Amino acid sequence: VVLVVSIGAVALLLLSLGGTAVVDTVQTGTIIGAFPFSFVILLMIATLVRRLRCRDKAVRQLEKEVNDPRHRPGDDLVDADGLPLAPEAVAAPGSGAQHTAPAVPAPPTSPTRS
Numbered sequence: 001v002v003l004v005v006s007i008g009a010v011a012l013l014l015l016s017l018g019g020t021a022v023v024d025t026v027q028t029g030t031i032i033g034a035f036p037f038s039f040v041i042l043l044m045i046a047t048l049v050r051r052l053r054c055r056d057k058a059v060r061q062l063e064k065e066v067n068d069p070r071h072r073p074g075d076d077l078v079d080a081d082g083l084p085l086a087p088e089a090v091a092a093p094g095s096g097a098q099h100t101a102p103a104v105p106a107p108p109t110s111p112t113r114s
Contacts, residue, residue: 010026011023011026014026
C-alpha cells in the first residue's frame with residue numbers, strides 16, 4: 001500500500017512540475033528497468049514446462065509398473081510402515097506355516113510388603 005501511494009505521489013508531483021513529457025520519461029525508464037526481469041520470467045516458464053514434462057514421464061512409468069500384467073501377488077505385501085515384507089516373513093499358502101506373534105514379557109510385579 002505504501003509503495004502504491006508513493007508511486008502515485010511521485011507521478012502526481014512529476015505531472016504537476018513537468019507535464020506529460022516527464023511522466024513519459026519515467027514510464028520509459030520503468031520499462032527499461034523492468035526489461036531484464038522478463039528474461040527471469042521466461043526462464044521460470046521454461047523450467048516449469050520442463051519439470052511438468054519430467055513429472056509426466058515419471059507418472060507414465062509408474063502407471064506402466066502398476067498395470068503390468070506380470071504383477072505378482074506378493075508384490076502387494078507390505079508392513080505397517082508401507083515397506084515391503086522380507087520373503088521369509090511371508091508364509092506361502094498351504095505350506096502349513098503359522099504366523100506367531102512375538103512373545104510379550106509379563107509386566108513386572110511390585111514387591112509385596114509383609
